[in-house]
Structure formats: C-alpha cells, structure tokens
Amino acid sequence: MEQSWRQAKGLFFTLLSAPLFWLVIFFVAPLSIVWLYSFGENQGLVDVAFTGTWSNYGKIFKGLRWLDFSDALYVNLFLKSFWFAGLTTFICLVLGFPVALAITFAPERWKPWLLLMVMLPFWTNLLVRTYALIAVLRTKGFVNMGLESVHNGINSVSGGALGAFDPLPLLNNNFAVVFGLVFVNLPFMILPLYSALDRLDRSLLEASLDLGAGHVRTMFNVVVPMAGAGIASGILITFIPALGSYLTPDMLGGPESQMIANVIESQFKRANNWPFGAALSFILVYLTFIAIALQGVFQARSQARSQGGRA
Amino acid sequence: MTKPIIQFENVSKRFGKVSAVDNVSLTINEGEFFSLLGPSGCGKTTLLRMLAGFEMPTEGRVMIDGKDMSTTAPNLRPVNMVFQSYAVFPHMTVLDNVAYGLKMDGVPGDERRRRAEEALELVKLGGFGPRKPDQMSGGQRQRVALARALVKKPRVLLLDEPLSALDAKLRDQMRTELTTLQEKVGITFIMVTHDQDEALAMATRCAVMNRGLLQQVASPSDLYEFPNSRFVADFIGSVNMFEGTLDVDEPDHAIINTKDVGPIYLDHGVTGATGTTVWAAVRPEKIEMHKRTDKPPKVEDAPEGYNVIAGVVKHLVYLGSETIFEVEINGGSLVKVVRPNLTRWDQEDFTWDEKVWLSFHACSPAVLLS
Numbered sequence: 001m002e003q004s005w006r007q008a009k010g011l012f013f014t015l016l017s018a019p020l021f022w023l024v025i026f027f028v029a030p031l032s033i034v035w036l037y038s039f040g041e042n043q044g045l046v047d048v049a050f051t052g053t054w055s056n057y058g059k060i061f062k063g064l065r066w067l068d069f070s071d072a073l074y075v076n077l078f079l080k081s082f083w084f085a086g087l088t089t090f091i092c093l094v095l096g097f098p099v100a101l102a103i104t105f106a107p108e109r110w111k112p113w114l115l116l117m118v119m120l121p122f123w124t125n126l127l128v129r130t131y132a133l134i135a136v137l138r139t140k141g142f143v144n145m146g147l148e149s150v151h152n153g154i155n156s157v158s159g160g161a162l163g164a165f166d167p168l169p170l171l172n173n174n175f176a177v178v179f180g181l182v183f184v185n186l187p188f189m190i191l192p193l194y195s196a197l198d199r200l201d202r203s204l205l206e207a208s209l210d211l212g213a214g215h216v217r218t219m220f221n222v223v224v225p226m227a228g229a230g231i232a233s234g235i236l237i238t239f240i241p242a243l244g245s246y247l248t249p250d251m252l253g254g255p256e257s258q259m260i261a262n263v264i265e266s267q268f269k270r271a272n273n274w275p276f277g278a279a280l281s282f283i284l285v286y287l288t289f290i291a292i293a294l295q296g297v298f299q300a301r302s303q304a305r306s307q308g309g310r311a
Numbered sequence: 312m313t314k315p316i317i318q319f320e321n322v323s324k325r326f327g328k329v330s331a332v333d334n335v336s337l338t339i340n341e342g343e344f345f346s347l348l349g350p351s352g353c354g355k356t357t358l359l360r361m362l363a364g365f366e367m368p369t370e371g372r373v374m375i376d377g378k379d380m381s382t383t384a385p386n387l388r389p390v391n392m393v394f395q396s397y398a399v400f401p402h403m404t405v406l407d408n409v410a411y412g413l414k415m416d417g418v419p420g421d422e423r424r425r426r427a428e429e430a431l432e433l434v435k436l437g438g439f440g441p442r443k444p445d446q447m448s449g450g451q452r453q454r455v456a457l458a459r460a461l462v463k464k465p466r467v468l469l470l471d472e473p474l475s476a477l478d479a480k481l482r483d484q485m486r487t488e489l490t491t492l493q494e495k496v497g498i499t500f501i502m503v504t505h506d507q508d509e510a511l512a513m514a515t516r517c518a519v520m521n522r523g524l525l526q527q528v529a530s531p532s533d534l535y536e537f538p539n540s541r542f543v544a545d546f547i548g549s550v551n552m553f554e555g556t557l558d559v560d561e562p563d564h565a566i567i568n569t570k571d572v573g574p575i576y577l578d579h580g581v582t583g584a585t586g587t588t589v590w591a592a593v594r595p596e597k598i599e600m601h602k603r604t605d606k607p608p609k610v611e612d613a614p615e616g617y618n619v620i621a622g623v624v625k626h627l628v629y630l631g632s633e634t635i636f637e638v639e640i641n642g643g644s645l646v647k648v649v650r651p652n653l654t655r656w657d658q659e660d661f662t663w664d665e666k667v668w669l670s671f672h673a674c675s676p677a678v679l680l681s
Contacts, residue, residue: 201396201398203394203395203396203398204398204400206363206365206385206392206394206398207392207394207398207399207400207456207459208400208411209364209365209384209385209386210363210364210385210386210390210391210392210460211386211391211411211412211415211459211460211463212386212412212415212416212463213386213411213415214384214386217415221411222400225402226401226402
C-alpha cells in the first residue's frame with residue numbers, strides 16, 4: 001500500500017482518469033470557453049467573435065481614477081459586493097465564535113446534537129430557506145406582525161400613545177441581503193472554528209488561568225492566536241461564497257443591493273453581452289484566487305508558530 | 312514551627328454519580344515537599360486540581376493560607392501549577408512564556424524581563440529566552456513550565472506527574488534537581504504521582520490514596536516500614552503477605568497462625584482481638600535465605616521453630632546489585648526474597664530448585680488489620 005505511484009503507473013492512471021475526466025469536462029473546458037469569451041466581441045445577436053480584445057476588461061475599469069471610484073460603475077459594484085461579503089463575514093465571525101466556543105466546552109454527549117443544530121438549515125434547499133426568510137422579513141411578515149401585536153397591546157393599555165403602527169422595512173434592501181447572507185453562511189464559519197477550538201489543548205487555557213489571566217485575557221492571549229488558522233479558514237470559506245452570492249441578493253435585495261453575481265447574470269441573459277459577463281466572472285475568479293492565496297500564507301505562518309505544542 | 316498552608320476539610324468531589332474524592336481531610340505544612348500518591352483514578356489529580364481551582368469541591372472546604380478558597384477562581388489563588396503536558400504556550404517565546412504570569416499581574420516591562428531571566432537562570436535555561444518552545448526538548452520545555460510557575464513566587468507549587476513524560480535518565484536527574492530547587496526557593500511543593508519510587512525519593516511526606524479515599528499520610532520511610540493497610544503495603548514497594556488468625560496477643564509478643572507459613576512470632580503486641588483475621592506483611596529484603604541443612608535455623612528474637620519456612624528456589628532474577636528469588640513453600644505459594652550481592656561470588660550461593668530455609672526476625676512483619 002505504501003508504494004509510490006511510480007511503481008504502479010497503470011493503477012494510478014486508471015484511478016486518476018475518472019476524476020481527471022470529470023475535471024476536464026466540467027471544469028477546465030467550460031472555464032476555458034468563458035475565459036475565451038472574455039476576450040471576444042458581440043457580432044449581431046447570437047454570434048461572438050474571438051477577437052482577442054481587452055475592451056471587456058477595459059469596460060470594467062472605465063471611469064476609474066486614482067483614489068476615486070465614484071464614476072467607475074463596475075468597480076463600485078465589486079466594492080459593494082466586497083462590503084456585503086466582508087460585513088457578512090465579520091458578523092458571522094462575531095456570532096460564530098461564541099457559538100463554536102460554547103459547543104467546544106459543552107458536555108461531550110450534547111456536542112453531536114449542537115453540531116446537528118448548526119448543520120440542519122444547511123440540509124434544507126437554499127431556495128426554501130430564502131422564501132422562509134421572506135416570510136419572516138416582509139411587511140406582513142412574522143417580525144412585523146409580532147411587533148405590531150406588541151405595539152397594539154401597548155396602545156390598548158396606554159390609550160393609543162404610540163400612534164399607528166409603522167412596519168419596519170426589513171425586506172428588499174441592503175439589510176435583508178446581509179441578514180440573508182449571514183443566515184446562509186453562518187454554518188461555514190462555525191464548523192471550522194469549532195474544529196480549531198476543539199483541537200486546542202485545554203491545559204493551555206488552564207495554564208493561562210493559573211498564571212493569573214482572567215477568562216477574557218485568556219481568550220485574547222491564548223485562544224484566538226492558537227485558533228488563528230481556524231479563524232482564517234472560517235473567514236475564507238464564508239467570504240468567498242458570500243462574495244459570489246446570487247440568489248440571496250436577487251430575492252431579498254432591492255434595486256440598490258445588486259451584487260456582482262447578479263450583474264454577471266444580467267449580462268449573460270437580459271443584456272445578452274456574454275463577453276462582458278465573462279470578463280466580470282473572471283475578475284471575480286481572480287479575486288477569489290487572491291483571497292485563497294492570502295489565507296494560504298496566513299495559515300503557513302500560523303502553523304509554523306503553533307507547531308511546538310503538538311510535537 | 313510547622314505552619315499549615317493547605318487544609319482540606321472533609322472534601323468530597325463527585326462527577327455525576329462517581330465519587331472522585333471521598334471525604335478527604337488533609338493538612339499540608341509550609342515548606343513541605345508533599346506527594347499525593349496512588350494508582351490512576353484514585354482521585355489524587357482531582358485533589359490537586361481543586362487546589363489549583365480547576366475543580367470545585369462538592370462538599371467540604373479547601374483552605375489556602377488559612378483562607379477558604381473552595382470557590383476562588385484559579386487566577387486569584389496564590390498557587391501555580393506545572394502541568395503534566397507542560398502546557399507551554401507554543402505561540403510565544405520562552406521568555407514571553409515565563410513572563411506571562413508577571414504580565415497578567417501588571418509587573419512593569421523591565422522588571423518582568425529581569426525576573427523572567429532570573430527564573431530561567433534558576434532552572435538552568437539562561438540564554439534560552441528568545442527561543443520558541445518547538446525548538447526545545449521535552450525536558451527543556453518542562454523547565455520552562457517550572458520557571459513560568461516559580462517566577463510568580465507562589466505560596467504553593469503544584470506539580471502534576473512532573474517526571475512521567477521524561478526518559479529514565481532525565482527522570483533521575485530531574486528528581487534530584489527538583490528536590491534541590493525546592494530547598495533553594497523554599498516554596499511548598501505538592502506533587503501528584505503514580506510512581507512510588509518517585510514519591511519515596513522526593514517527598515518529605517506522602518499521602519496514599521485509593522478510590523477517592525485517603526489511605527495513609529506519612530513520611531516515606533513510615534509508609535514503607537509501617538503501612539497501615541494491605542493496600543499501602545502492596546502499593547509501596549513489593550511485599551509478601553501472609554493471611555492468618557491472631558492466636559496470642561500479649562503486651563510483649565503476639566503469634567499469628569498462618570496457613571502458608573505456620574505460626575509467625577512477633578516481638579510486640581497487636582491492637583486487635585484474638586481470633587480475628589490479620590495479615591503479616593514481610594518485605595522481600597527482610598527475609599534471609601539459608602542452605603537447607605537438617606536443622607532449621609533459629610531466629611534470634613523468636614523462640615525455636617518460629618518464623619522459619621522450608622522452600623525450594625523456583626525463579627531467580629539476577630539484577631547485579633541484588634538477586635531476586637522466588638521460593639516455593641508448602642502449599643505452593645511463592646515467597647519473594649531479595650538478597651544483596653555483597654561479594655562477587657554471592658550470586659552463586661543459590662541456584663534453581665535448591666532446597667532452602669527462609670527466616671525473618673520477629674520485628675520484621677508489619678501486622679495489618681485491613
């Protein structure tokens with residue numbers, strides 16, 4: 001079993017062929033085509049000519065001036081997507097860290113159930129969950145209905161002191177998009193955080209307490225630096241899907257909360273400008289690669305730092 | 312003169328239905344090197360963790376320096392711990408590790424650095440400050456943990472199985488080093504160990520625990536020579552245990568009638584009712600072995616015919632400094648005898664299947680009532 005692939009080339013390539021075939025047909029080939037499109041131009045209604053032009057990329061950065069993004073429509077779109085994804089990631093981290101910590105320190109027999117509760121929404125179709133969110137957030141949704149009944153209750157006691165109920169605008173705006181993205185992506189943050197925290201040597205925490213640090217200082221001096229790699233991968237796998245989100249902004253957002261994926265979709269469909277859509281897609285892919293590379297660098301550094309404890 | 316620094320008052324700790332520590336009362340004095348000794352799962356670590364503050368007693372009180380600290384948080388107790396896994400922070404340098412506790416206490420930077428370097432000097436790691444823990448050996452990391460705890464000048468230093476992860480040679484060295492260190496800093500040390508050799512060699516006083524109960528608290532030599540129960544006699548060192556009934560119990564002598572080795576004569580009275588079952592525990596090195604001649608040897612402090620057993624050498628283990636014999640006696644049970652090799656020819660005195668007499672003095676057996 002321990003032999004190198006060189007000693008069993010036939011077996012190696014037989015086993016490799018299926019995933020390789022899959023990757024080539026369903027990943028490399030379509031991505032290459034889209035990549036070629038991004039250097040093409042529309043010819044008439046349906047034809048695209050591969051002219052090797054950079055004009056699609058040029059269009060993305062059109063109006064961009066040094067330190068001034070106000071006229072660059074598409075750069076602004078990317079920035080807004082970054083902002084939404086970043087805010088989502090931050091909220092997920094702030095909410096997810098205490099949850100992961102609580103699961104880590106929960107009694108052993110509760111852990112599978114708590115993890116199940118984190119994963120359960122995950123097993124439901126995204127569309128179903130999003131419609132459920134609409135039912136919660138809309139003007140006549142559960143939140144507003146609940147608030148209204150409290151409002152009316154206070155009014156009936158106080159004789160109408162609060163006036164008429166004004167429903168909160170919870171749907172079809174930026175708030176709804178970020179809320180939805182947090183809702184969808186929270187498990188992606190909790191699970192890597194949990195796995196990093198659960199591996200943490202408990203005696204390190206006890207040592208910190210023993211040496212005079214309280215729980216808060218132990219958290220920032222020991223837990224956070226030791227869980228650094230888990231935090232980084234949690235941030236990454238929350239940020240990347242959030243950045244490319246399509247369904248959530250499409251269904252929960254308003255006209256002002258379009259993210260980059262929605263624009264890409266409209267380029268391919270309504271605008272019928274495949275080359276430009278392809279260029280936008282590839283900018284997104286490149287940004288994702290940069291994020292992964294950054295995380296890789298961070299992880300390598302943090303691993304080098306924490307190796308001593310486990311050796 | 313001896314001032315109590317730690318007092319356990321009727322302390323019990325239960326985890327669910329399991330009783331880890333059962334009604335333990337124990338006083339440890341200032342300046343002692345105290346050892347909590349027992350097999351794994353006996354509750355010794357739980358007792359130590361209650362001192363550190365990681366566990367709260369279910370019942371009873373834990374007093375440190377005369378103050379009830381049963382529920383005080385670990386970071387507010389004047390004790391520090393050296394963990395079994397050392398628990399050196401891998402993401403900090405050695406110096407930062409040692410200075411961590413001082414930093415938490417708000418000691419200013421310059422003094423912190425100076426004291427941390429002094430502590431490293433104390434554990435012979437001077438100059439190792441800038442290193443990372445993963446560049447150090449297990450033994451060195453343990454010294455870092457030791458320096459990190461000592462730098463805070465705790466009232467009591469807690470050591471959880473401090474030598475268990477070291478190899479044999481390093482362990483012997485650390486044993487002496489820890490005792491000299493303790494004398495040098497004058498801090499009370501409390502050490503948990505399952506290794507009786509370790510406890511006997513290092514501690515000034517030991518508590519033997521079994522199944523959450525305190526069995527005996529005594530100096531190492533008292534534990535070995537005057538155990539108070541079969542458990543302690545058996546756990547500390549090796550022992551030959553002869554079960555019998557107490558036949559005669561006078562102020563100046565007693566006789567125990569055993570099935571295995573006949574009547575055993577003791578040169579002192581026993582506090583027990585005649586007719587009860589008792590055990591005579593005889594250490595292997597306290598049994599003498601003689602060539603089997605016609606006439607059995609006479610033990611000087613016992614009457615003729617007592618404390619002498621006929622047997623046949625069955626096993627023999629030559630250990631250089633001594634030889635361990637296992638001698639089969641009437642009824643088939645084996646008696647362990649340790650014989651020092653006083654000259655270079657002693658090891659040839661007895662061989663396999665040789666018929667021998669065994670004898671022991673009337674003052675040698677420890678009489679155990681439980």
